[in-house]
Amino acid sequence: xxxxNRPIGVFDSGVGGLTVFKELSRALPAEHLIYLGDTxxxxxxNKSPQxxxxxxxxxxxxxxxxxxxxxxxxxxxATSLALEYLQSTFCLPLAGVIDPAVEKAVSVSVKxxxxxxxxxxxxxxxxxxxxxxxxxxxxxxxxxxxxxxxPFVEEGLLKGEVLESVVKMYLADLKGRIDTLILxxxxxxxxxxxIASCLKGVYLIDSAREVAGVTRSFxxxxxLLCKAGKGKREFYVTDEPGSFSRTARLFLGNNIKxxxxxxx
Amino acid sequence: xxxxNRPIGVFDSGVGGLTVFKELSRALPAEHLIYLGDTxxxxxxNKSPQxxxxxxxxxxxxxxxxxxxxxxxxxxxATSLALEYLQSTFCLPLAGVIDPAVEKAVSVSVKxxxxxxxxxxxxxxxxxxxxxxxxxxxxxxxxxxxxxxxPFVEEGLLKGEVLESVVKMYLADLKGRIDTLILxxxxxxxxxxxIASCLKGVYLIDSAREVAGVTRSFxxxxxLLCKAGKGKREFYVTDEPGSFSRTARLFLGNNIKxxxxxxx
Numbered sequence: 001x002x003x004x005n006r007p008i009g010v011f012d013s014g015v016g017g018l019t020v021f022k023e024l025s026r027a028l029p030a031e032h033l034i035y036l037g038d039t040x041x042x043x044x045x046n047k048s049p050q051x052x053x054x055x056x057x058x059x060x061x062x063x064x065x066x067x068x069x070x071x072x073x074x075x076x077x078a079t080s081l082a083l084e085y086l087q088s089t090f091c092l093p094l095a096g097v098i099d100p101a102v103e104k105a106v107s108v109s110v111k112x113x114x115x116x117x118x119x120x121x122x123x124x125x126x127x128x129x130x131x132x133x134x135x136x137x138x139x140x141x142x143x144x145x146x147x148x149x150x151p152f153v154e155e156g157l158l159k160g161e162v163l164e165s166v167v168k169m170y171l172a173d174l175k176g177r178i179d180t181l182i183l184x185x186x187x188x189x190x191x192x193x194x195i196a197s198c199l200k201g202v203y204l205i206d207s208a209r210e211v212a213g214v215t216r217s218f219x220x221x222x223x224l225l226c227k228a229g230k231g232k233r234e235f236y237v238t239d240e241p242g243s244f245s246r247t248a249r250l251f252l253g254n255n256i257k258x259x260x261x262x263x264x
Numbered sequence: 265x266x267x268x269n270r271p272i273g274v275f276d277s278g279v280g281g282l283t284v285f286k287e288l289s290r291a292l293p294a295e296h297l298i299y300l301g302d303t304x305x306x307x308x309x310n311k312s313p314q315x316x317x318x319x320x321x322x323x324x325x326x327x328x329x330x331x332x333x334x335x336x337x338x339x340x341x342a343t344s345l346a347l348e349y350l351q352s353t354f355c356l357p358l359a360g361v362i363d364p365a366v367e368k369a370v371s372v373s374v375k376x377x378x379x380x381x382x383x384x385x386x387x388x389x390x391x392x393x394x395x396x397x398x399x400x401x402x403x404x405x406x407x408x409x410x411x412x413x414x415p416f417v418e419e420g421l422l423k424g425e426v427l428e429s430v431v432k433m434y435l436a437d438l439k440g441r442i443d444t445l446i447l448x449x450x451x452x453x454x455x456x457x458x459i460a461s462c463l464k465g466v467y468l469i470d471s472a473r474e475v476a477g478v479t480r481s482f483x484x485x486x487x488l489l490c491k492a493g494k495g496k497r498e499f500y501v502t503d504e505p506g507s508f509s510r511t512a513r514l515f516l517g518n519n520i521k522x523x524x525x526x527x528x
Contacts, residue, residue: 040315041305046418048504051304120507151415154310162429169426240312243384 004224007032007234008215009063009071011056014042015154015244016186017074018251020097023212024072028219031231034066035074038264040238043150044077045119045185052121056082060090062236062264069224072215073097076118076185076207080125093218100210101182102131108203109180112139115202117170118184120145128184142178146170146185153187156250159194167191167198178202190250235259268488271296271498272479273327273335275320278306279418279508280450281338282515284361287476288336292483295495298330299338302528304502307414308341309383309449316385320346324354326500326528333488336479337361340382340449340471344389357482364474365446366395372467373444376403379466381434382448384409392448406442410434410449417451420514423458431455431462442466454514499523 008028010021014037021035036059038044044052056078063071070093073079073086079096087094105114116128123145132141148166157163174181180203183189189206196204219225237244241259248256272292274285278301285299300323302308308316320342327335334357337343337350343360351358369378380392387409396405412430421427438445444467447453453470460468483489501508505523512520 040311046507047304048506051503147419148412148415148421151412155411157412162426162433165426165429239315242312243310 003069004226005032006067006069007034007232009034009036009066009068010074011036011038011059011063011071011078012075012186013037013044013055013077014039015247015251016150018248019186019189019206019208020072020074020211022252023208024215025233027212027216028226029231030226030229032226033231034063034068034234034236036062036236036264037244037259038238039244043119044075045121045150046147047121049081049121049125052077052081053085056086057089058264060086060092062262064090064092068092070095070215070218072211074186074211076122080118080122080127093222095211095215095218097186097207097211098127098131098184100214101184101205101207102128102135104210105180105182105205106132106135106139108205109139111179112136113178113180114139114141115174115178115181116141116143116184117146117181117188118143119150120147122184128182142174144170144174149191150185150187153190154247156247158190158250163191163194164198167194171195171198175199180205183207236262238262238264267333268490269296270331270333271298271496273298273300273330273332274338275300275302275323275327275335275342276339276450277301277308277319277341278303279511279515280414282512283450283453283470283472284336284338284475286516287472288479289497291476291480292490293495294490294493296490296498297495298327298332298498298500300326300500300528301508301523302502303508307383308339309385309414310411311385313345313385313389316341316345317349320350321353322528324350324356326526328354328356332356334359334479334482336475338450338475340386344386344391357486359475359479359482361450361471361475362391362395362448364478365448365469365471366392366399368474369444369446369469370396370399370403372469373403375443376400377442377444378403378405379438379442379445380405380407380448381410381413381445381452382407383414384411386448392446406438408434408438413455414449414451417454418511420511422454422514427455427458428462431458435459435462439463444469447471500526502526502528
């Protein structure tokens with residue numbers, strides 16, 4: 001198989017990365033995409049850096065065996081805690097969800113006040129602050145862990161009073177203090193409406209579309225873009241596929257055909 | 265080491281089983297207790313039966329190497345999905361959290377209307393219904409999965425309006441329809457106050473105390489009880505111990521000394 005016909009790997013702790021997968025699928029219709037959801041060990045957001053690095057390494061080894069030409073880490077926690085290590089270890093182009101979101105946030109923020117929300121582990125890593133300051137030291141960043149958002153999304157609770165009260169608990173005091181908010185977890189775009197109505201007028205940044213753009217540019221520059229035909233889509237999970245398939249519908253709007261159970 | 269001086273093993277997906285550990289510790293002060301929390305793969309409640317059986321087997325193999333004289337499965341999901349299999353496979357006395365709670369519920373229910381709350385996997389297994397019907401076919405059982413309770417407890421959110429609205433969402437319609445409620449998850453005793461105020465007059469059953477009693481009786485009958493001295497307490501976890509230690513304080517009211525990181 002030629003270099004450009006090789007698949008693109010995508011991994012996440014579970015279903016969250018499907019927001020990224022959806023945008024990749026749209027931006028790169030001819031590419032063969034392989035998605036791996038580590039559903040046996042989900043969530044990553046409250047696990048230690050050491051465990052997230054180990055899980056991510058195992059996921060990447062699995063995708064490498066599939067002869068992927070590059071891999072997208074469709075998980076903010078894995079990107080925060082493991083991307084740098086994986087880049088220094090694997091001889092494979094890797095993209096994370098953080099740089100593209102930071103790039104966008106810095107370019108759209110008018111008042112230089114950016115909020116970042118994510119899992120406990122992502123926020124504790126302070127990777128967003130570091131990357132934003134590297135671009136512009138004058139920007140003020142407010143970070144906030146929102147650990148209950150992932151369980152709400154995984155339960156399909158995407159609207160209603162209970163969710164609104166949780167969103168308010170985490171975010172109400174950011175009102176008036178930020179002009180831009182990075183949704184620093186691939187699950188959060190599904191809560192966009194409720195977050196937007198709590199933080200009216202704040203520009204919300206969803207990294208999925210940005211990552212898809214960056215991946216397309218990279219493949220084009222490297223001469224690795226696959227242009228012809230309709231690419232295959234494959235799904236692998238580490239726990240039984242039943243509940244993954246059900247929740248995936250919330251993300252993709254359609255059913256996933258036969259996700260396969262694997263051990264990584 | 266003599267038979268009766270060997271340790272008692274206890275395992276759970278994470279911190280929830282500490283409610284059981286606490287009661288065991290109180291009922292069996294002279295025993296050497298070894299607790300294993302599978303924090304790298306927590307939670308179990310939304311994982312498949314196949315994965316929960318695999319995780320539980322690995323946990324039990326770890327404890328078996330510690331020469332335990334018996335093991336308590338301090339996790340309702342593991343008890344629902346794996347106890348029967350483990351009992352048929354391992355030559356080691358095993359106790360789960362379900363039988364003692366069922367025994368108690370059937371004995372205290374006045375009107376024969378019992379509610380059961382638990383994780384998705386526990387409720388889907390229908391093990392409580394089966395066991396209650398076996399005792400008394402006339403009892404009416406209403407089961408309800410409450411998948412957001414575990415994340416709330418793990419976040420230390422044990423009171424307040426947001427929690428109250430979640431409890432109401434799951435349980436308000438049980439009012440007047442049950443006289444007894446089994447807290448079918450070892451995390452739930454920490455939400456007892458809020459649940460009780462939502463379901464006034466309903467008898468709440470927390471399996472931890474019941475299991476401790478059953479374990480004590482078993483050891484006494486078998487001549488395995490350790491009577492003298494103050495027993496050692498050891499803690500093992502599969503993810504870095506930091507957040508386990510923090511959350512454990514909510515359960516035990518004091519700090520855990522040096523939980524050790526292990527691979528199972």
